[in-house]
Amino acid sequence: MSEYQRKHKRKKRLILFTQLAIFILFITVWELLAKHGMINTFITSSPSNIIKTIINLYNTNNLFNHIWVTLYETILAFTLTLIISILISIILYKSDFLAKVIDPYLTLLNSLPKVALGPILIIWIGANEKSIITMGILITIIVSIQSIYNGFKNTPPIKIKLMKTFNASNRDIFLKLVFPQNIRTIVNTLKINTALCLVGIIMGEFLTSKAGIGYLILYGSQVFNLDLVMAGIFILIILSILIYKIITYIEKRLEKY
Amino acid sequence: MDTLVQIKNLNKIYESSDGNVIALNNINFDIHKNEFLTIIGSSGCGKSTILNILDGIDKDYNGKIILDKDIKIGYMLQEDALFEWLTVEENALLGLKILKKLNKETKNYTINLLDKYGLKDFKDKYPKSLSGGMRQRVALIRTLATKPDVLLMDEPFSALDYQTRLQVSDDVYRIIKEENTTVVMVSHDLAESISMSDRIIVLSKRPGKVKKIYTITLTNKSTPIENRKAKEFAYYYDALWKDLDKNV
Ligand SMILES: Nc1ncnc2c1ncn2[C@@H]1O[C@H](COP(=O)(O)OP(=O)(O)O)[C@@H](O)[C@H]1O
Ligand SMILES: [Mg+2]
Numbered sequence: 001m002s003e004y005q006r007k008h009k010r011k012k013r014l015i016l017f018t019q020l021a022i023f024i025l026f027i028t029v030w031e032l033l034a035k036h037g038m039i040n041t042f043i044t045s046s047p048s049n050i051i052k053t054i055i056n057l058y059n060t061n062n063l064f065n066h067i068w069v070t071l072y073e074t075i076l077a078f079t080l081t082l083i084i085s086i087l088i089s090i091i092l093y094k095s096d097f098l099a100k101v102i103d104p105y106l107t108l109l110n111s112l113p114k115v116a117l118g119p120i121l122i123i124w125i126g127a128n129e130k131s132i133i134t135m136g137i138l139i140t141i142i143v144s145i146q147s148i149y150n151g152f153k154n155t156p157p158i159k160i161k162l163m164k165t166f167n168a169s170n171r172d173i174f175l176k177l178v179f180p181q182n183i184r185t186i187v188n189t190l191k192i193n194t195a196l197c198l199v200g201i202i203m204g205e206f207l208t209s210k211a212g213i214g215y216l217i218l219y220g221s222q223v224f225n226l227d228l229v230m231a232g233i234f235i236l237i238i239l240s241i242l243i244y245k246i247i248t249y250i251e252k253r254l255e256k257y
Numbered sequence: 258m259d260t261l262v263q264i265k266n267l268n269k270i271y272e273s274s275d276g277n278v279i280a281l282n283n284i285n286f287d288i289h290k291n292e293f294l295t296i297i298g299s300s301g302c303g304k305s306t307i308l309n310i311l312d313g314i315d316k317d318y319n320g321k322i323i324l325d326k327d328i329k330i331g332y333m334l335q336e337d338a339l340f341e342w343l344t345v346e347e348n349a350l351l352g353l354k355i356l357k358k359l360n361k362e363t364k365n366y367t368i369n370l371l372d373k374y375g376l377k378d379f380k381d382k383y384p385k386s387l388s389g390g391m392r393q394r395v396a397l398i399r400t401l402a403t404k405p406d407v408l409l410m411d412e413p414f415s416a417l418d419y420q421t422r423l424q425v426s427d428d429v430y431r432i433i434k435e436e437n438t439t440v441v442m443v444s445h446d447l448a449e450s451i452s453m454s455d456r457i458i459v460l461s462k463r464p465g466k467v468k469k470i471y472t473i474t475l476t477n478k479s480t481p482i483e484n485r486k487a488k489e490f491a492y493y494y495d496a497l498w499k500d501l502d503k504n505v
Contacts, residue, residue, distance in 0.1 A: 158338045159338045159340070161314065162338040163355065164314045165312055165314060165331075165332040165334070165352075165400075166351070166355040166356050166403075167355070167356060168355045176351075176354075176355065180342050181340075181342075
């Protein structure tokens, strides 16, 4: 190892160490302040209370149920978004006219804060899980369509010309070129979507739910149980890291070419 | 001399929202069996347009293209356009697959070409691990795999640096001669054209017209790199250079 590499490695380790130190310091100070009554745990909760709450949830068999509900809603909304946005992108790719007509509407819908549609969803779809999943879809679908459609559109013309020199049908051009060319774009869209989708689901759960992490947080705040609220947020952080890791793994697997 | 293709009174106008562009103006020439024919002309004079029409991907023109019997035409584009997600072998077989001509025999023929022309150890690799010259060879084999009677090449070496370019033009020339293919190449490199061609068509600047047709006769004709040493080389270079110069 060269001097430069060694230096580089040392620097990286130092960064990681500092990051961990900040985290541990933060937790410790929080816990100590709580323990000695210097902050009001009724409002701030404390690390040990959060852990106790999570263990409690686990013992009453609720923990994994709540996690599963949120995870399931997220995966469902996410999968549906993926399928719908690919289908719509294909339609727009096939019809330039439609794509041009619809473009300003997409931009308009995209700039609209989707939360505002919550109450309408409840009235139209009902106070049930369907509304939550629809919320998850709504928040991600426009961006998905726009980026997948743009990907399709930006397929290098030289490759399309190549396909035509082999008398390729439009179907062949799409299936053998445009779609595989854009797998990367689609995976990248997925990566952005998962985080957003989770946001949509939590928002949906705030509006109407009987279980899920959003439910825990909302319920906790309503009965002024800040331990429960913080525990919910903590679980949410773990969950989003987990989802992110899974997507990164999928991305790596596709990296072969 | 067998004539494979006759081009008669070919005219082409591109219509677009900001006006029409007359790209080709009454082009006439023949393509002879087994010849290496090069079309040269300044940039934008309509060279690619001629190849697009000959290949059949552009059907919007005036004039006549008369093909001998039902000869097949292959087209090697200006860029290699390899698909990054396919292996070298899959790329080479792409044309056959799309033309629905992929069978044991055509597949073996293609793999044989890969083996023969220095890609044996790269068949299962992805294009990103190939050099520029190798990529160009894969692109050529992808077209040759369909056994075209006439091979069209649009500035096949323009993406390569000078050193590679000389070597790759030698490689490509050898492959074409060994596989007995008739070639129409587009170029704007004079030395390259003289060193490879049997005939050279000079186009005028836009709208492209046939300005002159040269038959290249070199003493001791061999590979493109060697041909550059022939004593007639300078004469052709000078003549072509003057033709092009008056264009611009
Ligand atoms: N699709 C198109 N629409 C409008 N004009 C075009 C189109 N393709 C080419 N042209 C124009 O036609 C002329 C000839 O183009 P091209 O055959 O590509 O030239 P070359 O290959 O000799 O450089 C150029 O001036 C170019 O700008
Ligand atoms: Mg061109």
